[in-house]
Amino acid sequence: MRRTAISAAALLALLPLAGCGSGDDEPDVPLGFISATYERTGSSYENRFLDRDATPALVADAIERERAAMDRIEDDGSVFLRYDDDIVAIAPYGSALAGSEIDVDDYRSGRSRYSAHVGHRWPAAQRDSGGDFRGGGPGSGK
Secondary structure (H helix, E strand, O other), X not given: OHHHHHHHHHHXXXXXXXXXXXXXXXXXXXXXXXXXXXXXXXXXXXXEEEEOXXXXXXXXXXXXXXXXXXXXXXXXXXXXXXXXXXXXEEEEOOOOOOOEEEEEEXXXXXXXXXXXXXXXXXXXXXXXXXXXXXXXXXXXXX
C-alpha cells in the first residue's frame, strides 16, 4: 500500500509538467503591451495604433523586447513581426521622418494583406477543413 501511495504522489507531482508539452510553444502577440503603450487609432476591434515619434524599426524593437516574434521581415521601411496566430505590421506614419502606424492582424488576413512583403518567406494560412459543419436547413437529418 505504501508503494502505491508513493507512486501516486510522484505521478501527481509530474502532472503539471505534462501540460507544458502541449506543443503550443509559439509566441502570442503582446496585444496588451501594444494597447497600453501606443495610441489606438481604430475602433476597439480593429487593433490599429500609432506612435508619433518612433520609426518602425524602433517600435518593432520595443514590441520584440516585450515578446520575441517567430520571425521579422524589414521591407521598404516597414517591419513585419510574425506571431503564432497574428502579424504585427509597422509602417511609416505619413511623410514624417519618424512616426509609425501599427496594425495587429490575424495571420490569415495579415498574410493576405501584406503578401507582397512576407509571402516569399511566410507560409500561407491553413484553410479550415469545416469538419464540424453538419449542414442545415429543413430535412437535413441532424
